Amino acid sequence: MDLNIIWFLLIGVLLTGYALLDGFDLGLGSLYLLMGKTEAERQQLLYSIGPFWDGNEVWLLTGAGAIFAAFPLVYASVFSGFYLAMMLVLFALILRAVSLEFRNQVENSVWRNRLDIVFSLGSFLPALLFGVAMGNIARGLPLNSSYDYTGGFFALLNPYALLFGVLGLFAFLLQGNSYILLKTDGELQERAKRFHPRIWAACVVLYILASVYTYIEVPALFANYQIYVWFYAAPLLSILGFIAVPWIIKKGRYGQAILASSLIMSGLIATLGLGMFPNLVPALDPNFSLNIYNAASSALTLKAMLIIALTGMPLVLFYTIYVYRVFGGKVKVDTEGY
Secondary structure, eight states, rough: OEEEEEEHHHHHHHHHHHHHHHHHHHHHHHHHHHOOOHEEEEEHHHHHTTTTHHHHTTHHHHHHHHHHHHHHHHHHHHHHHHHHHHHHHHHHHHHHHHHHHHHHGGGOOOHHHHHHHHHHHHHHHHHHHHHHHHHHHHHHHBBBBBBBOSSOOOOOOHHHHHHHHHHHHHHHHHHHHHHHHHOHHHHHHHHHHHHHHHHHHHHHHHHHHHHHHHHHGGGGGGHHHOOOOGGGHHHHHHHHHHHHHHHHHHHTOOOOOOOOHHHHHHHHHHHHHHHHEEEEEEEEEGGEEEEEETTOOHHHHHHHHHHHHHHHHHHHHHHHHHHHHHSSOOOOOOOOOO
């Protein structure tokens, strides 16, 4: 296995880590106004992600940094092509952070309600646009011979990408609702339990529609699966997760519900990644596609960065696991915190 493939897998791990961890708090934020009917319930929801949400976003920064270091041409093409969309995502994430930090600084219900709306929108928009971005990459981007994006912002809002966006959104909602079930109790937990089958059913329908649409729109994504049969382990992860969710919820094993929704999310990302391999950014004209070889940094850079990554990632994993263990259990509302 060469360094280029190792970096392809490593970036996949980083992006999956971000989707799983920030996925639950973006999903929770998107459901926030729907789930939190009282001030106490909204406080409970905010307390549940208080120790984690900013640390979760580090995985996105790490993933973007890894792409910049290992595959700079991909970073340049994708980030320039998605510039307006990425600015919208960053703006939403900034407003989301501001709303979390300043919500309780003023004892005023109007102030809090407005920041609650900002928090929910700041969670909903990134959850949707991340899926739209993945849909456009899966479909293929209009790149020229210089690997520059030649389309406009509204070209990104095509039906295929929007379907991916909605699928990604509901995958985040499933992750977020599973987290609410795990961390809350009482009426709030019961409300989340009632919503869970609806979110799960929507996810299943969207997954089937996206699979069929992909077979029609981008049949090239299935080519690798005809060569490497073991690649089918990736969609099998999602299918197993979908099958497990209703049974787990019925048994009230909400910790396992997070694991099941994480299997679904991981399977979705792995299915797309393995279908694209070795491409990182497929182009509508295959001659201009960016892959793990023509877009890569030098072998020396890949080797040096791999040493740094293998040194730093265990520390990040240790810190992440430690924080989640310290702040485990049900959330209790008191007079301090978010």
